[in-house]
Amino acid sequence: GAGVSQSPRYKVAKRGQDVALRCDPISGHVSLFWYQQALGQGPEFLTYFQNEAQLDKSGLPSDRFFAERPEGSVSTLKIQRTQQEDSAVYLCASSAAGTANSPLHFGNGTRLTVT
Amino acid sequence: TQLLEQSPQFLSIQEGENLTVYCNSSSVFSSLQWYRQEPGEGPVLLVTVVTGGEVKKLKRLTFQFGDARKDSSLHITAAQPGDTGLYLCAGAPAGGTSYGKLTFGQGTILTVHP
Numbered sequence: 416g417a418g419v420s421q422s423p424r425y426k427v428a429k430r431g432q433d434v435a436l437r438c439d440p441i442s443g444h445v446s447l448f449w450y451q452q453a454l455g456q457g458p459e460f461l462t463y464f465q466n467e468a469q470l471d472k473s474g475l476p477s478d479r480f481f482a483e484r485p486e487g488s489v490s491t492l493k494i495q496r497t498q499q500e501d502s503a504v505y506l507c508a509s510s511a512a513g514t515a516n517s518p519l520h521f522g523n524g525t526r527l528t529v530t
Numbered sequence: 531t532q533l534l535e536q537s538p539q540f541l542s543i544q545e546g547e548n549l550t551v552y553c554n555s556s557s558v559f560s561s562l563q564w565y566r567q568e569p570g571e572g573p574v575l576l577v578t579v580v581t582g583g584e585v586k587k588l589k590r591l592t593f594q595f596g597d598a599r600k601d602s603s604l605h606i607t608a609a610q611p612g613d614t615g616l617y618l619c620a621g622a623p624a625g626g627t628s629y630g631k632l633t634f635g636q637g638t639i640l641t642v643h644p
Contacts, residue, residue: 446630455637
């Protein structure tokens, strides 16, 4: 596809359930970011991959959050034992080069609602 | 943590009016980006500014990066209903990561009424 694809678009989970969110970046893009966006707020950084290497996971809010990109393309963000405060839109973004001024291309996000 | 303060948080105007959105920080950024986000979609990059004092124009939108690279503004001339959306500024901190980890402002929700 031409853009970043995320699935599912919407996910409702009961508190305590595990969820897995998928991101298909633009083909050939080296860099992949995950951001969390609360309602009415700007995105907040969660984690960064350069190819298959997770170089920065400083934004992950707890050890319940785990991300992987095993083959350097598709990435999965997993949240274990979901809590209500995890409710947010999870955005994935990719860029062609791993440099500071590389344009980020965002997917449309997965809206997670924890009940 | 390097914070980006955006103002105003909400802006509701009539078609044809002009507006300015501000993005301020006490920290220096190596570059600053502006994004527009519509409901149910991801942010879309509008512009990147990298040089202090830089001014970029995109049709009716004018972006400015402050001389000290701590602040930026977005000015829209003759706003149209199609400009409605969430406007986000995002900065790559000077001396920060080489891969462009961005800090986002909290956004400005713009509504342009016909």
